[in-house]
Amino acid sequence: MNNSTVANRRTxxxxxxxxxxxxxxxxxxxxxxxxxTAVDNLSLSIYERExxxxxxxxxxxxxxxxxxxxxxxxxxxxxxxxxxxxLASTPPYHRPVNxxxxxxxxxxxxxxxxxxxxxxxQEGMPTxxxxxxxxxxxxxxxxxxxxxxxxxxxxGGQKQRVALARSLAKQPKLLLLDEPLGALDRKLRExxxxxxxxxxxxxxxxxMIVTHDQEEAMTVADRIAVMxxxxxxxxxxxxxxxERPRSRYVADFLGNINLIEAKVQNVSKGxxxxxxxxGNSLLVESEASVSSGDTVWFAARPEKLQIDLKKPKSGNLMxxxxxxxxxLGDLTIYKVKLDSGEYVKASVLNRAVxxxxxxxxxxxxxxxxxxxxxxxxxx
Amino acid sequence: xNRGWSPFNITSVVLGFAFLYIPILILIVYSFNASKLxxxxxxxxxxxxxxxxxxxxxxxxxxxxxxxxxxxxxxATILGTLAALALTRYTRxxxxxxxxxxxxxxxxxPEVITGLSLLLLFVAIGMDRGMTTVILAHITFSxxxxxxxxxxxxxxxxxxxxxxxxxxxxTPTRAFLQVTLPIxxxxxxxxxxxxxxxxxxxxxxxxxxxxPGATTLPMKIFSQVRLGVTPEINAVCTILVxxxxxxxxxxxISLKRQELQRQRAEQLAAQA
Numbered sequence: 001m002n003n004s005t006v007a008n009r010r011t012x013x014x015x016x017x018x019x020x021x022x023x024x025x026x027x028x029x030x031x032x033x034x035x036x037t038a039v040d041n042l043s044l045s046i047y048e049r050e051x052x053x054x055x056x057x058x059x060x061x062x063x064x065x066x067x068x069x070x071x072x073x074x075x076x077x078x079x080x081x082x083x084x085x086x087l088a089s090t091p092p093y094h095r096p097v098n099x100x101x102x103x104x105x106x107x108x109x110x111x112x113x114x115x116x117x118x119x120x121x122q123e124g125m126p127t128x129x130x131x132x133x134x135x136x137x138x139x140x141x142x143x144x145x146x147x148x149x150x151x152x153x154x155x156g157g158q159k160q161r162v163a164l165a166r167s168l169a170k171q172p173k174l175l176l177l178d179e180p181l182g183a184l185d186r187k188l189r190e191x192x193x194x195x196x197x198x199x200x201x202x203x204x205x206x207x208m209i210v211t212h213d214q215e216e217a218m219t220v221a222d223r224i225a226v227m228x229x230x231x232x233x234x235x236x237x238x239x240x241x242x243e244r245p246r247s248r249y250v251a252d253f254l255g256n257i258n259l260i261e262a263k264v265q266n267v268s269k270g271x272x273x274x275x276x277x278x279g280n281s282l283l284v285e286s287e288a289s290v291s292s293g294d295t296v297w298f299a300a301r302p303e304k305l306q307i308d309l310k311k312p313k314s315g316n317l318m319x320x321x322x323x324x325x326x327x328l329g330d331l332t333i334y335k336v337k338l339d340s341g342e343y344v345k346a347s348v349l350n351r352a353v354x355x356x357x358x359x360x361x362x363x364x365x366x367x368x369x370x371x372x373x374x375x376x377x378x379x
Numbered sequence: 380x381n382r383g384w385s386p387f388n389i390t391s392v393v394l395g396f397a398f399l400y401i402p403i404l405i406l407i408v409y410s411f412n413a414s415k416l417x418x419x420x421x422x423x424x425x426x427x428x429x430x431x432x433x434x435x436x437x438x439x440x441x442x443x444x445x446x447x448x449x450x451x452x453x454x455a456t457i458l459g460t461l462a463a464l465a466l467t468r469y470t471r472x473x474x475x476x477x478x479x480x481x482x483x484x485x486x487x488x489p490e491v492i493t494g495l496s497l498l499l500l501f502v503a504i505g506m507d508r509g510m511t512t513v514i515l516a517h518i519t520f521s522x523x524x525x526x527x528x529x530x531x532x533x534x535x536x537x538x539x540x541x542x543x544x545x546x547x548x549x550t551p552t553r554a555f556l557q558v559t560l561p562i563x564x565x566x567x568x569x570x571x572x573x574x575x576x577x578x579x580x581x582x583x584x585x586x587x588x589x590x591p592g593a594t595t596l597p598m599k600i601f602s603q604v605r606l607g608v609t610p611e612i613n614a615v616c617t618i619l620v621x622x623x624x625x626x627x628x629x630x631x632i633s634l635k636r637q638e639l640q641r642q643r644a645e646q647l648a649a650q651a
Contacts, residue, residue, distance in 0.1 A: 070546060071545075072545075092542070092545045093545045093546070093547075093548050093549055093550055093551075097546075098546055098547065099543075099546045101542070101543055102539075103537060103539050105537065105539040105540050107543075107558055107562075108540075108562060109561045109562055118544070118547050118549075118557075119547030119548050122547055122548035122549045122553065123548055150644060152641060152644040152645055153644040153645075153647050166543075166547070167546075167547075170547065170548070
């Protein structure tokens with residue numbers, strides 16, 4: 001990869017540019033199956049060259065949304081636009097969009113080569129060109145030596161590569177990936193995620209991925225849309241999504257978070273003072289629109305909490321007793337029972353190699369967190 | 380667990396196979412009998428086969444049967460496959476249960492009733508009985524067998540294969556011809572074989588719906604047997620048994636081989 005693409009990636013934020021036209025636009029999309037509403041009045045814009053992830057639990061409507069873009073589902077209300085064109089009357093076989101299926105959907109009666117060539121043959125591409133393109137695609141996914149194999153003679157990872165090559169062969173403007181790595185084991189999945197990013201940058205195609213794996217979405221995507229029951233909950237780049245979730249749902253879906261119910265005491269100059277049920281006072285830097293008396297949630301990620309045996313001098317403090325310790329190798333997670341009876345998790349990076357832990361079970365500890373490392377969540 | 384053969388198992392297997400195959404065995408053995416008397420063994424001979432082939436009316440009947448079977452099996456396969464497709468694809472229309480039940484009903488319908496009702500239909504519409512009516516009748520009753528065989532394959536067919544084909548630019552027709560059909564081909568072929576053999580040995584329905592000049596082999600055999608069993612008939616029946624057995628064996632070997640190939644390929648993939 002050359003440096004210019006890296007630099008591009010660093011400043012790549014078309015969604016913040018008002019002059020930029022969306023490449024894919026869902027405009028007030030609703031999809032109903034009988035009485036069930038799978039997608040509910042949803043609007044979303046995706047920009048050219050973006051790697052976009054739709055994230056949500058199963059049944060949240062993310063796959064339905066993608067299938068409407070591919071043309072396998074009709075839209076009950078609203079419209080889907082691709083490069084400014086309404087797709088309503090375009091059947092799937094005429095859309096400049098290709099999809100990689102969750103099951104890979106490789107044609108079992110054709111070998112790898114013929115699978116990749118299938119789309120090109122439908123186009124009526126001359127045989128010579130097809131041969132060249134297939135060779136290029138096989139090289140792209142490093143599957144040259146498997147060209148003559150049938151799909152059932154391939155391992156899961158190899159099938160995934162062939163499916164990817166087949167969906168890229170027609171050089172679509174937009175590639176849809178439906179849980180593309182779901183069938184791979186963890187190690188292979190992580191490697192493949194990085195390969196997908198490289199591939200997307202190399203080809204300059206817009207990618208849209210559907211996944212229920214938050215780590216996968218955070219790894220590959222420029223922006224993530226979190227969905228819940230047919231609606232978009234939040235659309236943001238991974239870091240903003242993780243550090244500034246706008247609801248408990250998003251905060252909890254992406255990573256771990258400690259939530260403590262509290263009442264707003266006062267609000268001033270970007271700071272919110274909260275009081276927990278047991279009378280502990282907490283100060284959080286927040287732009288949340290709340291007023292005194294509101295019930296809100298104090299939210300802090302485990303890695304933002306510091307754990308000490310001695311009382312720290314500053315920050316938001318909470319005291320408690322170590323209830324459980326989970327040693328994960330890279331991190332140690334302490335589950336602390338606060339004086340109020342609530343449980344809070346704090347994670348500590350294991351920098352040094354040592355066999356003894358300074359903090360042990362049933363130790364009285366202090367948890368602290370700076371004002372700007374916690375959040376106030378209202379919903 | 381003891382996987383050996385207990386005396387009870389051996390007895391039941393021997394009795395079962397004896398029950399199934401001794402009558403056929405007797406028929407085959409006596410077809411090679413030199414004597415004119417069917418039940419008296421007088422040495423080995425193949426003269427009855429020569430005689431059967433020299434009997435023009437028998438050869439004609441065989442030829443009729445063969446043509447009827449080929450044509451009716453082919454049309455029944457097309458119609459049955461289409462019915463199976465409709466039944467597995469459009470699972471949400473009103474009255475689906477009634478429709479799929481009606482596809483299965485002819486499987487258990489007494490042949491006499493099928494034959495008689497078809498006869499009444501042909502008479503009502505003024506159709507002269509002959510080879511065409513026999514073919515139509517055979518299509519009607521074997522179509523549902525094809526539908527059942529093909530449907531059982533389509534149930535496990537991954538719809539995303541067809542979607543992938545369309546996604547790659549194939550029209551629905553091309554997706555069906557280039558992807559779906561090649562994949563379900565073994566079951567379509569099995570359906571055809573079933574329809575073919577059903578048509579080959581049908582007597583009752585043909586009896587009702589046949590007319591002059593369209594005597595099938597089972598009809599011919601049946602009418603000759605009423606005048607007494609001849610060794611010639613034994614020879615014809617033996618040939619019939621051979622044809623059907625060959626068909627069944629070829630089909631099952633090819634299906635078995637396909638299965639073995641698939642298993643070997645999967646082992647290969649597991650090692651990769």
